[in-house]
Amino acid sequence: MSAQPLLKVNQLSKLYAQNKGCENISFELYPGEVLGIVGESGSGKSTLLNCLSARLPPNTGDVLYLKNNSQWLNIYQLAENERRHLLRTEWGVVHQHARDGLRMNVSAGANIGERLMAVGERHYGDIRAKGMQWMADVELDTQRIDDKPSTYSGGMQQRLQIARNLVTHPKVIFMDEPTGGLDVSVQARLLDLLRTLVTDLKLAVIIVTHDLAVARLLAQRLIVMRHGQIIETGLTDQVLDDPQHAYTQLLVSSVLTP
Numbered sequence: 001m002s003a004q005p006l007l008k009v010n011q012l013s014k015l016y017a018q019n020k021g022c023e024n025i026s027f028e029l030y031p032g033e034v035l036g037i038v039g040e041s042g043s044g045k046s047t048l049l050n051c052l053s054a055r056l057p058p059n060t061g062d063v064l065y066l067k068n069n070s071q072w073l074n075i076y077q078l079a080e081n082e083r084r085h086l087l088r089t090e091w092g093v094v095h096q097h098a099r100d101g102l103r104m105n106v107s108a109g110a111n112i113g114e115r116l117m118a119v120g121e122r123h124y125g126d127i128r129a130k131g132m133q134w135m136a137d138v139e140l141d142t143q144r145i146d147d148k149p150s151t152y153s154g155g156m157q158q159r160l161q162i163a164r165n166l167v168t169h170p171k172v173i174f175m176d177e178p179t180g181g182l183d184v185s186v187q188a189r190l191l192d193l194l195r196t197l198v199t200d201l202k203l204a205v206i207i208v209t210h211d212l213a214v215a216r217l218l219a220q221r222l223i224v225m226r227h228g229q230i231i232e233t234g235l236t237d238q239v240l241d242d243p244q245h246a247y248t249q250l251l252v253s254s255v256l257t258p
Ligand SMILES: Nc1ncnc2c1ncn2[C@@H]1O[C@H](COP(=O)(O)OP(=O)(O)O)[C@@H](O)[C@H]1O
Pocket: 016, 019, 020, 021, 039, 040, 041, 042, 043, 044, 045, 046, 047, 048
């Protein structure tokens, strides 16, 4: 683990009403680290992830990103177009619903190519070749590069979202319930792929999930949220095997009870 964090989050709050949203959140994310944000539905996970990923301005607090290992960017002090550029290049977002993360009515190849063009690629042949390579890397049939994602299955759409994000070699990926809407067997295969990718590419990931099995499989460290606040944080095995807070104990035991 490197000495410098990639992201610093300082006392970030975004509240819609009392206990609704996220409140006073501070933590750091290091290069290559996978951080899970867990908690029951409504605990504020998505609100927090949206604030972290430059898509929802907080009421108070900062998100700082270390660009090129040298320059701290204060995300919400950037101009809107700088934030958008970051999200199309060095950052990536994998949404629970593919319709939020893909353009459903242009080809799979164009969905991937769009991000390559954002990093300055102009050569059609190169863009197509890289698109195919990434489709293969996420175990998609490259012969379907000209098909629209609307013709893909749910699992394939998630793979395409991942390929689209990874093609620009992002430094940080934000994921909100990436396996949420899928059948169990499809989920398991996708999780397997995600685990391989994050390890091989040494990705820094913040993954929101209400599924502790997903958190266990992917995350090294966990933040447990309740009513918008962090109530427990620590190494994944510690938090899940020896939860300190009564709420975390409940969360863990309710998963273990069939
Ligand atoms: N745009 C919004 N306007 C008003 N309330 C919202 C909005 N988004 C989320 N909330 C509320 O904030 C709380 C946290 O929501 P959310 O962050 O989506 O939780 P989670 O992702 O953990 O299920 C919920 O009570 C939700 O109803």
